[in-house]
Amino acid sequence: MWTVVDSPVGPLRLVEHNGAITAIEFSPFADRDGRPRGQQQDDHPVLVEGARQLAAYFDRDLKEFDLPLAPAGSDFQKRVWDQLLGVGWGETASYGEIAHRLGMTNAASRAVGLANGRNPIPIVIPCHRVIGADGTLTGYAGGLERKQLLLSLEVDGLF
Structure with a gap:
């Protein structure tokens, strides 16, 4: 699942899989990179919380994120x-x-x-x-x- 949020650094696409954030992507979004994203779901609880925490970060009200993360890599x-x-x-x-x-x-x-x-x-x-x-x-x-x-x-x- 994914959603797009506005930010001072441009639109950000937040991607969730199995209850964790797997990606935050800067615009312009690269859809042909082979990463699974699923469907847009703006009301998914993990994505809603990710968007809330990012907004608080950009407002200087949050200095440490507390989100479930699952980055794919070596x-x-x-x-x-x-x-x-x-x-x-x-x-x-x-x-x-x-x-x-x-x-x-x-x-x-x-x-x-x-x-x-x-x-x-x-x-x-x-x-x-x-x-x-x-x-x-x-x-x-x-x-x-x-x-x-x-x-x-x-x-x-x-x-």
Whole structure:
């Protein structure tokens, strides 16, 4: 099941399967990527709660999400995404720092970056909080403009 909600970073499609959020997608939506989405169901309880929490996040009233999540990925990707959940509101971490949290060296930074870029549940799993070692914004599946907006929302409340 899925629904679409408006947000300051454009329309977001929330996808649910078996009682958990499996994806949050930025517009324009890619329907031919092979991911199962099912039918639109705006009143599904998990999707309603996801929409409510996202609205509260964008209003700066929610800093930690509490949603059932089921991102599909490799074991390594899931380990990276678990580490992203530890990067709190208003904080950032470099790809190398995430690699170190996984018990790896800086040499794994590229693999961390690739896993970060494949995160199917952005915002809730905060891949936007991962930046380059020199503090610069680096790639973001939703585009660097969205990444900057999300970081600005958290750091200084601008939007």
